[in-house]
Amino acid sequence: METLANSRRGFVNFLMGTGFGTMAVWMLYPVLRYLIPPKSGEPTIASVAVPWKPAEVKTNSGKIFKFGSQPGMLVKTPAGELRAFAATCTHLNCTVQYREEKQDIWCACHNGVYDLNGKNVSGPPPRPLETYKVNVKGDQIVVSKGA
């Protein structure tokens, strides 16, 4: 009798335990999914016309432009050549800037330096900057992916 009661109680405890356990998982799952942000619906941009005319870009300068939702950098080298890169440092995601006096691209966050080909030359950046293709069509500068 005693053991029967025990086994009954054990069975009820088991039912309750697994029941509540399953319920906890049910409730937790939507919460966890809710925490993960949805993929943004923004189309990936392949090319963009920068807001400056070729004549407006100074030699030995670098300017930030919007490449979709990301910053890009248009550089005019001291030799007068136009180049474009993703302006996001490959180390930890900061936005880089052009240094006229040193003629290089610099990240202020952790002192990373890139040359004017976008190659990482000193400091912690592990990879070169992503390079974009630059086309001048009349008085429009078009920057596109896949250089």
Add this chain to the structure above:
Amino acid sequence: MARSPNPLAGLARNVNAWLEERIDLSGIRELIRHKVVPVHRHTIWYYFGGMTLFLFVIQVLTGILLLLYYRPSAEEAFESVQFIVTEVEFGWLIRSIHSWSANLLVATMMIHLFSVYFTQAYRKPRELTWVSGMCLFGIFLFFGFSGYLLPWNELAYFATKVGTDVAGQIPVVGHLMARILRGGDDVTGATLSRFYGIHVAILPAITTALLGFHLFLVQKQGMSVPPEVERSGAPLRTMPFLPDFLLRDLVGWLSALAVLGALAAYFPWELGVKADPFAPAPAGIRPEWYFMYMFQTLKYIPAKIGPIDGELLGVLGFGLGGLFLFLVPFLDRKTARGEKSPLFTWIGVAIAAYIVVLSVLGYMAPGGK
């Protein structure tokens, strides 16, 4: 028996009697009456936990006040903080106290942590007090990190980019963690909303529970006496908690309040420039001082060490250091047995020295172009 002529004392007696009739408070009263604090040459360190608690109360109060005007969106956050510090009466003071108090809190918390470490108060039976304290330490650093972004200024924007990217370096789960933290792939208004929710709701809720547990354990087990004092064999002196220790505690709180008031009034916390996702990271960018040693370390680590990315190695190093501190009550077997444990003291010295040296180097590093 002469009765006090003070009507307030009479009222207090009546209220007390009313309560006593309904709730039996004798247990609590006995506990307070019998609570004592050990007196020895390291007693001074007992005050820093209480000071941290006091500063936390200030954070809660000023934080609630800031909530009344703050607006958590990329379009309005900076402007609303600007409004608080320029238009609202004493807004500059409330905001300045909140920022300064956060920094002092981290400082007193670090002193508390290292004093507990070096007096080996983490040893049996106080392992859980240490572990809950380390959780609180992590939570308060996260409080600082999430609160730093809320004014949505340039420095905070890039500090958050770097900070969440560092989290993204953690193997396997890093990328998902960074996305969950940012509310997307980049630091945007979505990140601000998340950090706001984390800062004003999630972390305070967790803190309340953990802090309650931490303080309960401290009450239940009493203050730890350092092993070297225990070993000396001299009879242990104590002082009553009420009023002796509490009044001394009060002096500590008032000192903290004086320092806080002076800092907040004479060096109002700056707001800086509004964040612009399409501006380069400004020269001289740096995180809050308590993350400075990590920031400086990340500058020194080369891009690749063998096949491993430098950043990853840095993140793993900090993770291991944190894990070591977290688990120290279980690693330090000698102290648990009541023996001397110089190795752990030296490891503690090394960790503290590393933090100090790298922080100093960080502040001496040229920040300009």
